Amino acid sequence: xxEPNHIRPIGISGLAAYxxxxxxxxEDWCNWTDNQWPKIREVVGRSFRVRGPNHSVYTMAANAVIxxxxxxxxxxxxxxxxxxxxxxxxxxxxxxxxxxxxxDKALVARGKAPxxxxxxxxxxxxxxxxxxxxxxxxxRHLALDGAGSQAIVVCADIAxxxxxxxxxxxxxxxAVAMLLEENPKLAVVDLxxxxxxxxxxxxxxxxxxxxxxxxxxxxxxQVQDFPVFNGKYxxxxxxxxxxxxxxxxxxxxxxxxxxxxxxxxxxxLHRPYRRMPETGWAVSYLFALGKGxxxxxxxxxxxxxxxxxxxxxxxxxxxxxxxxxxxxNPEQLSYEAYxxxxxxxxxxxxxxxxxxxxxxKLRLGSDxxxxxxxxxxxxxxxxxxxxxxxxxxxxxxxxGEEVLTLGYGSGDAAEVIPFFMAESWxxxxxxxxxxxxxxxxxxxxxQQYEALHDGRRVHNLDYVASNEFVIERVGQSDDRHFxxxxxxxxxxxx
Numbered sequence: 034x035x036e037p038n039h040i041r042p043i044g045i046s047g048l049a050a051y052x053x054x055x056x057x058x059x060e061d062w063c064n065w066t067d068n069q070w071p072k073i074r075e076v077v078g079r080s081f082r083v084r085g086p087n088h089s090v091y092t093m094a095a096n097a098v099i100x101x102x103x104x105x106x107x108x109x110x111x112x113x114x115x116x117x118x119x120x121x122x123x124x125x126x127x128x129x130x131x132x133x134x135x136x137d138k139a140l141v142a143r144g145k146a147p148x149x150x151x152x153x154x155x156x157x158x159x160x161x162x163x164x165x166x167x168x169x170x171x172x173r174h175l176a177l178d179g180a181g182s183q184a185i186v187v188c189a190d191i192a193x194x195x196x197x198x199x200x201x202x203x204x205x206x207x208a209v210a211m212l213l214e215e216n217p218k219l220a221v222v223d224l225x226x227x228x229x230x231x232x233x234x235x236x237x238x239x240x241x242x243x244x245x246x247x248x249x250x251x252x253x254x255q256v257q258d259f260p261v262f263n264g265k266y267x268x269x270x271x272x273x274x275x276x277x278x279x280x281x282x283x284x285x286x287x288x289x290x291x292x293x294x295x296x297x298x299x300x301x302l303h304r305p306y307r308r309m310p311e312t313g314w315a316v317s318y319l320f321a322l323g324k325g326x327x328x329x330x331x332x333x334x335x336x337x338x339x340x341x342x343x344x345x346x347x348x349x350x351x352x353x354x355x356x357x358x359x360x361x362n363p364e365q366l367s368y369e370a371y372x373x374x375x376x377x378x379x380x381x382x383x384x385x386x387x388x389x390x391x392x393x394k395l396r397l398g399s400d401x402x403x404x405x406x407x408x409x410x411x412x413x414x415x416x417x418x419x420x421x422x423x424x425x426x427x428x429x430x431x432x433g434e435e436v437l438t439l440g441y442g443s444g445d446a447a448e449v450i451p452f453f454m455a456e457s458w459x460x461x462x463x464x465x466x467x468x469x470x471x472x473x474x475x476x477x478x479x480q481q482y483e484a485l486h487d488g489r490r491v492h493n494l495d496y497v498a499s500n501e502f503v504i505e506r507v508g509q510s511d512d513r514h515f516x517x518x519x520x521x522x523x524x525x526x527x
Contacts, residue, residue: 051093
């Protein structure tokens, strides 16, 4: 008799990334736009990447997948699940199958077998959480009808905001592919002990199709995908969903919140920009103090005293159930669901505990992420890839150690998922090569950046594609006998 599915560990055996070479330094951007570099550096980061004229979500995803197959010597015939997590896809019918088609063609051209014909090819779209949902779907597949096979989930996105908007410095582009299987070589994913939260938030961050109407693609292949967003409200949504997902995990695992948070050494959270995960985790720590023992509440009271609040008033706010969706209207004077907690947070940031309990636990990979920008669904796996690579250099993780992750989908959903490092994590981490993916760069001047951003032709881009997929052309035929209007055709450049 074979052992039951539910006791076989399933998780991640490998990670691989593709990042476009086009880079914008945020200090330069501040000079172009009269923004304050010290503030941008502290809140956002150092630089971000921009897609090229022949890049799309699909080409970047395929590039990450082919690298994953190469770096981990994957047998394509064993891959029975290829999921695409994205919020920037431009085809409302096909998704991961486009990526599979590109990868298959490149593999066959190399004299290798394609990915299995019996491979499932779903796309997962839920803001920045699509990749996490894709990973959960892959694990469930491997635990049931896909037992014994392998799965690949690739997260690919292009984060674009209108020039002059508050979101412009938080742009980015790239893709990260994950290899999942039984008895994983990098980390076991504990779905049973994970926590979930969701709640409809109306207008935090949306992408209604009406934005696409009337776009002119005559000069380039790009469709501009600027979201409708509300920055301060977004922070409230992020914090609230993080708290609810953590509470779900505490209950499932019968955890003492503050003791567990203190026991962790490494965390990876969805990272749209530098400050957001720091804020989300710091508020979670303050809420956990309120649930702790007398000495924990005394620590919380010390921050309250400096902020000018009574600790009991703060704890009453913490146990309240604010209707965050009710804040989604233009007449609100404040978008804060927990105003006292946010005021106490400012005091906590200046305390000695903030570095130990917040910054140190977010340290692995964080410096690399300052030069990546926001990758939406790929932001979390990118940070994990960078973090595991740094941990390998420092030998700073142990087999069996818990690493807690938070996936987040703008405004209305979050997933807290524990990872446990595998015995062979060092060998698997050595193949990630995230630093190599970041190495190729071409720094843009103002005219080049603005042209790429606006979907215009760009001159003097000194970059020759190699070992990657590109858009060769976009179909324009809408004839009765043959139609390919808007369909992208791809080419692999060896």
